[in-house]
Amino acid sequence: RVLRVCGLTDEEIEEKFGHLIHALELGAPPHGGIALGLDRLVMLLGNKASIRDVIAFPKTSSASDPMTGAPSAVSGRQLKEVSLRTL
Numbered sequence: 001r002v003l004r005v006c007g008l009t010d011e012e013i014e015e016k017f018g019h020l021i022h023a024l025e026l027g028a029p030p031h032g033g034i035a036l037g038l039d040r041l042v043m044l045l046g047n048k049a050s051i052r053d054v055i056a057f058p059k060t061s062s063a064s065d066p067m068t069g070a071p072s073a074v075s076g077r078q079l080k081e082v083s084l085r086t087l
Contacts, residue, residue, distance in 0.1 A: 019068050
């Protein structure tokens with residue numbers, strides 16, 4: 001409902017937030033959204049140079065996320081809302 005109040009259509013909601021909406025349909029995360037930083041602790045205990053060596057779903061070196069397709073293109077309307085423009 002919040003996303004609809006923000007002016008997004010059902011198609012836009014599915015395209016942009018579908019993976020999160022579907023995950024939340026299964027229930028809230030057991031930690032309630034409070035991350036404990038266990039991945040960093042495991043990295044330090046394992047004497048690893050990068051958190052990507054121990055994290056289950058790391059982003060790539062280009063900071064993209066193959067699971068969600070982030071980052072994705074933004075619309076002109078979104079750029080205008082935050083007073084940004086592309087060069």
